[in-house]
Amino acid sequence: MAVTPPEIDDMPDPIVIADNLEKRFDGLTAVDGVSFTIREGQIFGLLGPNGAGKSTTISMLSTYLRPTAGDASIDGLSIGREADAIKKIIGVVPQDIALYPTLTAMQNLRFYGKIYGLGGSHLESRCRELLELMELWERRDDRVEEFSGGMKRRVNMAAGLLHHPRFLLLDEPTVGVDPQSREHIFETIFRIRDSGTTILYTSHYMEEVELLCDFITIIDRGRVIAAGTLRELLKILGEGGVIELEIAGGECPGGLTARLEGHASVTAVKQEKNRLLISSDNSAHSLPPVMRELEAAGCEVASLELYSPNLEKLFIHLTGRELRE
Amino acid sequence: MRNLWNVTIKDMLIVGKDRGAWIFLLITPLIVITVASFALGPAFEGGSIEAELLLADEDGGAVSSGLVEAFRKNENVVVVDAGRGECEALEKDGQEYEVALVIPAGFSGAVEAGGRAELEVFVDPNSNITRPFLVSVIQGTASRLSAVEVAAKVSVLEVMKVAPGADAAAVAGTAAAAAASELEDEPVQAAISNVGGVEDLNPFDTQAPGYSVMFMLFGVMTAAEGLLLERESGTLGRLLVAPVSRASILGGKLLAQFAIAILQITLLFTVGHFVFGMNLGNSIAGLALMIVVTAWTATAFGILLASMVKTRRQLSAVGILSVLLMSALGGSWWPLDIVPEFMRQLGHLTINAWALDGLNDLILRGKGLDAVLPEAGVLLAYGAVCFIIGIRMFRFRSVS
Numbered sequence: 001m002a003v004t005p006p007e008i009d010d011m012p013d014p015i016v017i018a019d020n021l022e023k024r025f026d027g028l029t030a031v032d033g034v035s036f037t038i039r040e041g042q043i044f045g046l047l048g049p050n051g052a053g054k055s056t057t058i059s060m061l062s063t064y065l066r067p068t069a070g071d072a073s074i075d076g077l078s079i080g081r082e083a084d085a086i087k088k089i090i091g092v093v094p095q096d097i098a099l100y101p102t103l104t105a106m107q108n109l110r111f112y113g114k115i116y117g118l119g120g121s122h123l124e125s126r127c128r129e130l131l132e133l134m135e136l137w138e139r140r141d142d143r144v145e146e147f148s149g150g151m152k153r154r155v156n157m158a159a160g161l162l163h164h165p166r167f168l169l170l171d172e173p174t175v176g177v178d179p180q181s182r183e184h185i186f187e188t189i190f191r192i193r194d195s196g197t198t199i200l201y202t203s204h205y206m207e208e209v210e211l212l213c214d215f216i217t218i219i220d221r222g223r224v225i226a227a228g229t230l231r232e233l234l235k236i237l238g239e240g241g242v243i244e245l246e247i248a249g250g251e252c253p254g255g256l257t258a259r260l261e262g263h264a265s266v267t268a269v270k271q272e273k274n275r276l277l278i279s280s281d282n283s284a285h286s287l288p289p290v291m292r293e294l295e296a297a298g299c300e301v302a303s304l305e306l307y308s309p310n311l312e313k314l315f316i317h318l319t320g321r322e323l324r325e
Numbered sequence: 326m327r328n329l330w331n332v333t334i335k336d337m338l339i340v341g342k343d344r345g346a347w348i349f350l351l352i353t354p355l356i357v358i359t360v361a362s363f364a365l366g367p368a369f370e371g372g373s374i375e376a377e378l379l380l381a382d383e384d385g386g387a388v389s390s391g392l393v394e395a396f397r398k399n400e401n402v403v404v405v406d407a408g409r410g411e412c413e414a415l416e417k418d419g420q421e422y423e424v425a426l427v428i429p430a431g432f433s434g435a436v437e438a439g440g441r442a443e444l445e446v447f448v449d450p451n452s453n454i455t456r457p458f459l460v461s462v463i464q465g466t467a468s469r470l471s472a473v474e475v476a477a478k479v480s481v482l483e484v485m486k487v488a489p490g491a492d493a494a495a496v497a498g499t500a501a502a503a504a505a506s507e508l509e510d511e512p513v514q515a516a517i518s519n520v521g522g523v524e525d526l527n528p529f530d531t532q533a534p535g536y537s538v539m540f541m542l543f544g545v546m547t548a549a550e551g552l553l554l555e556r557e558s559g560t561l562g563r564l565l566v567a568p569v570s571r572a573s574i575l576g577g578k579l580l581a582q583f584a585i586a587i588l589q590i591t592l593l594f595t596v597g598h599f600v601f602g603m604n605l606g607n608s609i610a611g612l613a614l615m616i617v618v619t620a621w622t623a624t625a626f627g628i629l630l631a632s633m634v635k636t637r638r639q640l641s642a643v644g645i646l647s648v649l650l651m652s653a654l655g656g657s658w659w660p661l662d663i664v665p666e667f668m669r670q671l672g673h674l675t676i677n678a679w680a681l682d683g684l685n686d687l688i689l690r691g692k693g694l695d696a697v698l699p700e701a702g703v704l705l706a707y708g709a710v711c712f713i714i715g716i717r718m719f720r721f722r723s724v725s
Contacts, residue, residue: 062566063566064562064565064566064722065722084568087566087567087568088568090566092563092566092567094559094562094563095559096558096559096562097558097559098558098559098560098562098563099560100335100339100560102339102342102343103335103338103339103342107338111331111335112563112567114327114328114331115328115331115564115567115568115569116567116568117568159563
């Protein structure tokens with residue numbers, strides 16, 4: 001079901017190439033042969049429900065975990081063989097607030113800056129620059145433990161940016177933040193991208209991925225189930241929208257799916273028990289013939305919903321499960 | 326190396342800002358040591374003991390009266406007159422006593438007749454402070470009385486040899502009076518001096534080292550907890566994906582804890598010396614060596630603890646049990662001199678015992694640097710073993 005992006009000559013060069021990455025823990029396969037390419041300057045979205053394997057994938061790319069099989073390269077460096085060199089060019093913003101709560105925002109940034117080899121006035125000015133970017137300069141001397149969840153997330157992000165990484169890994173950076181902080185984080189991510197940093201963004205919020213990402217890979221149970229630009233992915237559902245129907249009194253009769261797919265405007269039909277997902281070029285035009293087919297088949301419609309295609313519906317279409325289950 | 330130092334500075338900054346940590350590291354041990362010192366103070370200040378002796382004189386003769394008088398003259402003994410029943414029960418007017426003396430009827434007559442005279446002493450077996458003191462006073466006084474009587478007998482025998490017609494009773498009386506007078510002047514005296522030329526013991530001298538080592542171990546436990554907290558909170562993970570080696574991360578944290586442990590025990594001894602008059606012995610170099618090697622071993626033990634457990638909750642249980650056991654076995658609470666030999670040997674499996682052997686040699690016995698080199702060597706090796714096992718077993722990544 002994966003969509004392969006078209007090869008276009010003027011596309012930016014790949015900076016990350018994941019090749020059949022695999023990670024097993026005591027018999028549990030968390031990541032099962034994941035491959036993708038991230039191009040320079042992209043915001044690359046890794047979308048999937050909790051436990052899909054997003055954080056494990058990020059952990060392998062960041063060199064925190066060694067792959068059980070497969071490899072990945074970042075800027076031509078192998079994560080398996082050249083981890084030390086990779087650490088210098090990547091920035092990692094973990095899902096946890098990986099800060100020292102009793103230290104101030106400035107002290108935290110100074111410490112992480114020094115770890116990356118920064119020092120002196122350059123470090124001071126970089127800390128200031130990032131705290132101003134995060135709108136936290138006024139709170140620089142306050143302990144992080146006194147900050148709201150959103151403010152902590154912003155300092156957490158700043159700590160991953162101190163050394164101007166070429167490739168930034170953002171692991172669910174908006175978990176538990178208020179809408180205002182979330183908006184601020186989005187603005188910051190665009191600014192970081194505009195400054196030339198390539199970003200890998202993981203989330204289980206499809207709205208965020210739709211808004212931010214240039215290229216999206218959907219991952220479920222450790223495997224890539226779809227990949228492409230937002231438009232390419234939504235095409236799977238049909239550009240004209242989706243008709244979702246629930247048939248009263250049990251499963252749909254046999255042959256109904258094939259008859260529905262025979263209509264010109266219908267692009268795909270997916271049936272799950274008594275539920276039908278009908279993708280079409282134009283759902284408003286498709287609706288009358290669909291209803292006639294159902295009536296002819298003796299099906300009583302219990303509920304009907306028309307909506308524009310989105311990643312949430314795509315995930316259900318691909319897996320039969322909700323993205324947030 | 327640069328990052329090792331960065332981690333050290335960061336950890337020291339965190340501890341420096343943690344008021345609770347300083348209360349635990351410094352104020353709590355000072356309070357405990359002070360309380361223990363004041364409680365045990367009288368045991369170190371012989372002149373201030375006032376032991377109450379319950380006494381029943383059933384004899385009422387000349388010798389028994391002299392004996393009672395001798396007890397009353399002793400400035401460390403308070404004689405409380407009582408009857409035999411009260412002495413046997415070690416209780417009078419609702420107050421309990423630890424030692425009672427009954428001078429039985431016929432005592433004076435027996436002594437004067439040159440026969441065997443016995444004093445009856447009743448003691449509370451649960452008393453360890455005043456009982457040995459009062460018993461020794463009673464034995465000393467009885468010995469002196471015996472010496473007077475022996476002197477009188479010998480005098481009579483010798484006088485009768487040269488002057489057979491002399492008045493034996495008069496000779497005996499004169500000889501007894503002269504012997505008593507001579508003994509009063511104590512012709513033979515023991516000159517007691519402390520080994521190593523140290524001054525008289527201060528209770529702080531005996532309590533501070535033991536409790537300081539114990540609280541140093543508790544402090545190291547806090548540091549081990551900090552290491553697990555870094556792992557659980559994700560900061561350790563963040564460092565692992567940064568260009569910093571594992572050796573620098575662990576080394577930096579160790580160095581910080583090592584410095585804090587040295588600072589802790591140094592401050593405790595400094596306050597003990599200047600505020601409570603604690604002796605620091607005759608060798609500052611020896612003391613510095615023992616502080617450094619004890620801090621090293623304690624720090625390495627902390628890494629070992631952190632490597633043995635998966636969570637901070639487990640660390641609390643294992644750590645507290647380990648430190649309390651080591652303190653009890655290793656002589657932090659009582660001197661190992663009073664425990665049976667096998668317990669003393671068992672105690673030397675602990676950091677406390679080796680540290681206290683060295684510290685006590687320096688502080689209580691006034692020995693020099695050379696004398697503590699064996700203990701320092703054992704502690705260095707002990708720390709090295711803990712350190713090697715600890716860093717090999719420590720899991721940088723979260724277990725979950």
